[in-house]
Amino acid sequence: SQTIHQWPATLVQPVGSPLSLECTVEGTSNPNLYWYRQAAGRGLQLLFYSVGIGQISSEVPQNLSASRPQDRQFILSSKKLLLSDSGFYLCAWNSAGELFFGEGSRLTVL
Amino acid sequence: EDKVVQSPLSLVVHEGDTVTLNCSYEVTNFRSLLWYKQEKKAPTFLFMLTSSGIEKKSGRLSSILDKKELFSILNITATQTGDSAVYLCAVEAQGGSEKLVFGKGTKLTVNP
Known part of the structure; x- marks a missing residue:
């Protein structure tokens, strides 16, 4: 069966520090992968999606970047975090139109 | 630009x-x-809806889509405290990337 792993689950980082969130998918090949962010009181905002290795599409201009070095690995990064980067980050993959989510990473930037 | 609007944003009910x-x-x-x-x-x-007028049901939850009026409803009958959650609606557009656009959600609180 397909599973999606995301880590770390919780992160507290100072402003200006780097970020790396990692997501891996098991049990499927060549999945479409997504990074969403959920700020307090807001819905899920699509940040990046990837249809294959090295293929990244950005939905909104921001301080973050994404990479897909392997078929089932999707990484969200930042070189210098801002306060506004705080939020709940969710990795997801799409199967037949349904999104399956990882457990999420809660990032607090102080 | 694709848009999804959910209402109400929050709701408090009794079991x-x-x-x-x-x-x-x-x-x-x-x-x-x-x-x-x-x-x-x-x-x-919870549910995926693609056709108008066909109700999907799972226990006390049901949902229906109206593609003419561009809306959907989610019904929960005989609510329980375990139904307390944020309910998110999302739409997918045809086009290859299978992106979902989400609404802001409805926060449901069920009090005993």
């Missing part, structure tokens, strides 16, 4: 009440509408 959550959308080349339930962490899938 046993029936609730109706609304989702309206504007999307180019509509493909499907999905409902998710989010408790503490990741959203969990």
Whole structure:
């Protein structure tokens, strides 16, 4: 069966520090992968999606970047975090139109 | 730009009440509408709707889509405290990337 792993689950980082969130998918090949962010009181905002290795599409201009070095690995990064980067980050993959989510990473930037 | 609007944003009811959550959308080349339930962490899938007028049902939850009027409703009957969650509506447009656009969600609180 397909599973999606995301880590770390919780992160507290100072402003200006780097970020790396990692997501891996098991049990499927060549999945479409997504990074969403959920700020307090807001819905899920699509940040990046990837249809294959090295293929990244950005939905909104921001301080973050994404990479897909392997078929089932999707990484969200930042070189210098801002306060506004705080939020709940969710990795997801799409199967037949349904999104399956990882457990999420809660990032607090102080 | 694709848009999903959910109402109400929050709702407080008592156990046993029936609730109706609304989702309206504007999307180019509509493909499907999905409902998710989010408790503490990741959203969990409830329903996928692609055709108008066909009710999907799972226990006390049901949902229906109206593609002419561009909206969907999620009904929960005989609510329980375990139904307390944020309910998210999302739409998928045809176009290859299978992106879902989410609404802001409805926060439902069921009090005993």
